[in-house]
Amino acid sequence: MKIVAVLDDLFFTVKIMDAAKRAGLEIVFVKDEITVFEKAAENPAMIIFDLNTKAVDAVKLIRQLKHQPETRHIPLLGFVSHVQVELKRQSQEAGADQVLPRSTFSTKLPAILQSHAEAIAAQH
Structure with missing residues (x-):
C-alpha cells in the first residue's frame, strides 16, 4: 500500500x-489537485x-477529501511552521x-510511517 505526499519542498521530499523506504512503504509525490484526487481514489x-x-490549496483539499464518502476514511496528516497557528x-x-x-x-x-506500515501488515 502506498502513501501520498502533497508537497514541493525538496528537503521534506527527501526526508519523507x-x-x-526504511518503513517499506511506497510513496507517491503529487503537486496538483487532480492528481491528489486520482491517488486518493x-x-x-x-x-x-x-x-x-x-x-x-491544502486546506481546501483536506476539506474536500473528508467530505467525500469514498475518501473520508483516509488518514490526513499535515505539517506546518509552529508559528502558523491559524493555518493549523x-x-x-x-x-x-x-x-x-x-x-x-x-x-x-519515521515512527509515524513505521506504525502505518505495521498496521497495513496486520491487515494482510
Missing part, C-alpha cells in the same frame, strides 16, 4: 522518501500535506486527522 494508507505548499486551526477544522509543527513532523516521521 527516506523514511518511507486508489485508497492510500495516508496522505501527507505540507500545509505551506504553493502547489495546491483551519486544517484541523477542515478535517486533518493530525497537524504537526515541521520540527515535530521531522522527528516523528
